[in-house]
Amino acid sequence: MRKRRCAAALLAALALSAPLMAQTFVYVSEANDGTIARYTLDEQTGALQLLGRTVTGGKVMPMALSADNHTLYTALRGTPLKLVSWHIDSKTGNLTRSSEIPASASYPWISTDKQGRFLLTASYDGDVVDVYRLAQDGNLTAPPVGHYKTGHAAHSAIIDASGKTVYVANLGTDRVLVLKLSPEGKLSALGHGFVDTTAENGPRHSVLSPDNRYLYNVGEMGGIITQFRREASGALIKVAETPSAVATQYHLAHGRERTADYRDTTPRIWAADIHITPDGRFLYVSERTSSTLSGYRVNPGDGRLRLAGSWVVEKQPRSMAISPDGRWLIASGEKSAVIGSYAIDRQSGALKRVGEAPAGGDANWVTVVSD
Numbered sequence: 001m002r003k004r005r006c007a008a009a010l011l012a013a014l015a016l017s018a019p020l021m022a023q024t025f026v027y028v029s030e031a032n033d034g035t036i037a038r039y040t041l042d043e044q045t046g047a048l049q050l051l052g053r054t055v056t057g058g059k060v061m062p063m064a065l066s067a068d069n070h071t072l073y074t075a076l077r078g079t080p081l082k083l084v085s086w087h088i089d090s091k092t093g094n095l096t097r098s099s100e101i102p103a104s105a106s107y108p109w110i111s112t113d114k115q116g117r118f119l120l121t122a123s124y125d126g127d128v129v130d131v132y133r134l135a136q137d138g139n140l141t142a143p144p145v146g147h148y149k150t151g152h153a154a155h156s157a158i159i160d161a162s163g164k165t166v167y168v169a170n171l172g173t174d175r176v177l178v179l180k181l182s183p184e185g186k187l188s189a190l191g192h193g194f195v196d197t198t199a200e201n202g203p204r205h206s207v208l209s210p211d212n213r214y215l216y217n218v219g220e221m222g223g224i225i226t227q228f229r230r231e232a233s234g235a236l237i238k239v240a241e242t243p244s245a246v247a248t249q250y251h252l253a254h255g256r257e258r259t260a261d262y263r264d265t266t267p268r269i270w271a272a273d274i275h276i277t278p279d280g281r282f283l284y285v286s287e288r289t290s291s292t293l294s295g296y297r298v299n300p301g302d303g304r305l306r307l308a309g310s311w312v313v314e315k316q317p318r319s320m321a322i323s324p325d326g327r328w329l330i331a332s333g334e335k336s337a338v339i340g341s342y343a344i345d346r347q348s349g350a351l352k353r354v355g356e357a358p359a360g361g362d363a364n365w366v367t368v369v370s371d
Contacts, residue, residue, distance in 0.1 A: 024323060024370040025051075025093035027072060028332050028339055029060045032361030036060060036074070036086075038093050039339075039357055041368065046328045046341045048357035054095045058082060062109050063365040067116040071098065071138040072367065075107040075121065083110070083119070083132065085140050090371055099139035104130050104147075109156040109205075113163040118146075118185055122154040122168060129157050129168055129177075131185040145185035150177060153257070155220070156205045161212050165190060165234030169203035169217055171257065176203055176217055176228070178236055195236045197226045202255065205273055210280040214239075214303040218285045221255030223247055223269040225285060225296075227303060242305045244269055245294035246287050249310070272318045277326040282308065282349035284329065286317040293317060293331060293342075295349045308349040314340050314363075321366040328354075332363035339363060 026039040026048065035053040042049075058076030065072060069088070072095060076082040081103035086095040105126035112119055112134070119132040119140065131146030152172025159166050159181065166187060168177035175194040179187045197203050201219030208215050208230070215228045215236060223244030228236035246252065247269050255269040256262070270288040276298070277283075283296045283305060293313050296305040314333025321330050322344070329342045329351060339359045342351040 023091065023093065024368065025088070026321070026330055026339075027063060027095075027367045027369070028359060028363050029063055029074065029365040030360030030362060031059050031061050031077075031364050034058055034060060035360055036063075036095060037360060037363075038095065040093065041323065041328060041330070041341065043323075043325070043327075046343050046354040048330070048339065048341050048355045050357045051093055053360070054086070056084065061364050062107060063367045064110045064112050064119065065367055065369060066112055066134075066138050067114050068138070069369055069371075072369075073110055073112065073119055073140070075103060075110050077106045077108070081106055083107075083121075083140050085138060088369060101132070101140045101142035104144055111156075111158055113159045114161055115163045117163065118181070120157045120159060120166065122150075122157040124153050124155055124171070127152055127154055129154055129166070129179075129187060131181070131187060133185055146181070146187045148179060148187035151175070155203070158206055158208060160208060160230070160234060167206055167215055167236070169206050170194075171202045171204055171220060174199055174201055174203060176206065176215070176236065178234065180234070190233070191235050195228060195238060197238075198222060198224055198241065200254065201226070202257065204271060207274050207276050207283070209276060209298070209303060210278060216274060216276070216283060218271050218274040220271050221257065221269060223255070223271045223287060225274070225283075225305060227305065229303075239302075240304055242296070244271070244287065245307050245310050246290045246292050250290040252289055273320050275320055275322050277322055277344065278324060279326055282344065284320065284322075286313075286320055286331070288316045288318065288334070291315045291317060291333065293320065293329075293351060295351060297349050309351070311342075311351045313342070314338065318364055319366045321368045323368050324370045330366050330368060332359060332366050334362050334364065336363065339366070
């Protein structure tokens with residue numbers, strides 16, 4: 001009897017301690033330093049703690065997470081161009097290089113499908129989307145199995161939940177391309193192959209609502225959020241536009257495409273990233289000139305956006321990420337010495353700064369991983 005009581009007590013203790021063992025890690029690519037900073041995120045308070053840095057051997061920028069959360073993919077945009085995968089230690093957050101292949105172009109964006117088959121890449125300089133097959137162990141394989149010429153300045157490519165449709169934000173043509181993805185990784189136009197956004201908006205990043213009903217795209221130069229309804233076929237129909245929340249307040253002129261020789265000092269719209277909470281209730285965009293994040297409440301019926309507020313964050317916020325539980329938003333700034341963590345108010349969507357941690361040079365992509 002006594003042994004049974006002890007065993008029961010031990011099992012109860014283990015059950016109580018299990019949630020405490022779960023870890024949430026944050027990874028931030030530091031382009032100028034060629035490193036990935038590793039942090040823990042306190043799931044109760046939102047506090048960040050720097051664990052260390054992983055040397056990548058190049059100008060590391062975009063990152064993507066595998067469907068099973070076991071592998072982190074990165075693109076190195078220096079010479080030579082590379083794609084590198086890293087095994088994530090679920091207990092410590094440490095990264096171990098697991099595969100490396102030559103990249104066919106310089107990629108400012110990479111993403112994965114939910115089926116764990118492919119890594120998609122978009123090349124702004126190469127005007128192309130490439131598809132790389134992933135091995136069963138998550139490692140990268142070369143050369144690309146899919147290749148699609150996009151027109152000027154492809155900036156991002158995302159895949160729907162079914163893994164059959166790809167949406168490419170094409171900054172230079174003011175279009176979102178709509179492509180079919182075959183089981184072999186080949187890309188082809190779906191219908192007309194594109195939908196238009198407002199002229200000179202400069203489509204940059206897109207996000208799908210968790211229920212896959214809507215796609216939202218933010219324009220880098222116009223700051224307009226374009227909402228599209230997603231048809232059963234994967235086709236998109238434009239339904240609404242939401243103007244920049246900060247352009248008037250900060251006296252920002254319309255943006256321009258920022259090529260390598262860009263020298264204009266006029267304060268202009270320079271939107272960057274867009275994310276939606278896992279429950280689909282709140283959407284956030286970043287604007288780099290004003291160093292702000294703007295948040296919106298999403299109407300559960302028609303997906304329309306209503307401004308919740310705008311907040312000054314890290315300087316020149318290129319990237320952000322939302323924790324899987326939807327409670328915390330992590331923002332990086334290209335010209336900030338820290339990254340910041342923000343609590344998301346569950347009723348209003350308002351952001352409240354709750355923590356920060358040191359960041360390296362040109363902090364770029366943010367990825368959050370939780371068991």
